[in-house]
Structure formats: structure tokens, C-alpha cells
Amino acid sequence: DAMVIQNxxxxxxxxxxxxxxxxxxxxxxNVMYWYQQKSSQAPKLLFHYYxxxxxxxxxxxxxxxxxxxxxxFCFLDIRSPGLGDAxxxxxxxxxxxxxxxxxxxxxTVL
Amino acid sequence: xQKIEQNSEALNIQEGKTATLTCNYTNYSPAYLQWYRQxxxxxxxxxxxxxxxxxxxxxxxxxxxxxxxxKQSLFHITASQPADSATYLCAGDFSGGYQKVxxxxxxxxxxxx
Numbered sequence: 001d002a003m004v005i006q007n008x009x010x011x012x013x014x015x016x017x018x019x020x021x022x023x024x025x026x027x028x029x030n031v032m033y034w035y036q037q038k039s040s041q042a043p044k045l046l047f048h049y050y051x052x053x054x055x056x057x058x059x060x061x062x063x064x065x066x067x068x069x070x071x072x073f074c075f076l077d078i079r080s081p082g083l084g085d086a087x088x089x090x091x092x093x094x095x096x097x098x099x100x101x102x103x104x105x106x107x108t109v110l
Numbered sequence: 111x112q113k114i115e116q117n118s119e120a121l122n123i124q125e126g127k128t129a130t131l132t133c134n135y136t137n138y139s140p141a142y143l144q145w146y147r148q149x150x151x152x153x154x155x156x157x158x159x160x161x162x163x164x165x166x167x168x169x170x171x172x173x174x175x176x177x178x179x180x181k182q183s184l185f186h187i188t189a190s191q192p193a194d195s196a197t198y199l200c201a202g203d204f205s206g207g208y209q210k211v212x213x214x215x216x217x218x219x220x221x222x223x
Binding site for chain 1: 114118142144146151152153154155156159199203208209210211212213214215216
């Protein structure tokens with residue numbers, strides 16, 4: 001009974017080639033997040049949704065975009081991936097202040 | 111800006127002992143602090159939440175404290191087991207009601223049989 005699902009688990013892309021990461025949830029939570037986590041670093045918040053209200057963090061690069069077409073699904077688009085964008089991307093939902101994370105998508109940029 | 115600081119050095123502890131992990135924050139207190147467990151290559155898993163006006167919370171072998179004077183939270187695992195080996199992340203909400211947390215870099219715990 002998966003709750004937060006991320007696809008794919010591993011994504012390889014080429015430098016500059018657009019890529020989309022997907023997240024879906026079966027929890028019906030209003031709040032969703034996208035985080036970027038590099039090795040041995042803290043998860044860094046990129047985007048945050050409260051229902052359809054969208055917030056991007058001030059330091060999220062313009063190269064990153066997000067879409068949430070409905071409560072269950074959320075997408076992260078990286079328009080022109082650079083080598084520095086290689087990381088684990090984590091999707092999470094929230095209810096009662098607790099965050100529920102998906103397994104993450106490991107992005108490799110060649 | 112607000113920061114969450116955790117000891118980046120790994121903590122090695124003998125099985126059966128109590129592990130104590132430290133989380134410090136800068137400037138003003140978060141509305142609440144959370145602790146998560148993260149295994150390699152996986153997403154974090156929520157463990158405990160403690161609010162600014164609470165001193166201590168417990169859940170089974172886990173205990174967390176919140177000291178606003180010291181600007182610190184301590185996370186304890188009693189009777190530690192090798193299965194407790196993981197990275198433990200501390201997170202604080204400084205967002206003023208927007209349900210956004212700032213994470214620390216985590217402390218890696220290794221429980222030695």
C-alpha cells in the first residue's frame with residue numbers, strides 16, 4: 001500500500017536535455033513538496049503546494065519548474081539540466097505537520 | 111537566515127546503549143522540531159514531532175527534548191539495536207505557519223553488535 005510514489009526511481013539524462021520527474025500520492029493530502037538532496041547534505045526545499053497554491057523558494061533556480069494538475073499528482077521539470085543538478089529528488093506530502101516522503105528519484109546528468 | 115545544525119560526524123555506539131543525537135538551531139525558536147530517519151538511497155521517514163511549548167516527547171524507545179534556552183533538541187534511542195543504524199535528520203519550522211521545514215544535514219548513527 002504505497003502512499004507516495006515516485007517515478008522513475010533512477011533517471012539518466014544528458015546535459016541540457018529536459019527531464020520530468022513524477023510523483024503521485026494515495027493519501028489525499030493537500031500539501032506537497034519537492035526537495036533536492038545531494039550526497040551528505042540536507043534536503044533542500046524547491047517547491048511547496050498548499051492545494052493549488054504554489055510557492056517556489058527564493059533560491060530555486062529558474063531552470064526548475066513544477067506542475068500539480070490535481071491533488072494526487074505533481075511533476076518536477078528541469079528544463080536544461082546541468083551537471084550540478086545531479087541529485088536525489090524527493091517528493092513529500094504533509095498532514096498534521098508530518099511529512100510523508102516518497103522513495104526519491106536519483107537523477108544522473110551525463 | 112535560520113539554520114539547523116547537526117553534528118556531521120558519525121556516531122558509533124554499542125548495541126544496548128542509549129544513543130543521543132544533538133540538533134541546534136540559530137536565532138529564534140521554530141514552532142516545532144521534527145526528527146526523521148533516512149536509510150541510504152531512501153526518503154526520510156517521520157519519527158517524532160515536538161512543539162516549542164513542550165519539553166519532552168516519547169514514543170516507544172525514542173525520546174526527544176526541546177530546550178529553548180539552549181536552542182537545542184536532543185534525540186535519544188534507548189536500548190539501541192543494529193537495525194537503528196541510519197542517518198537521523200532534524201528539521202524545524204521557522205516559516206510562520208506555512209508548514210515548511212528547514213532540515214539539518216543529519217547525523218549518521220552506527221550501532222555496533
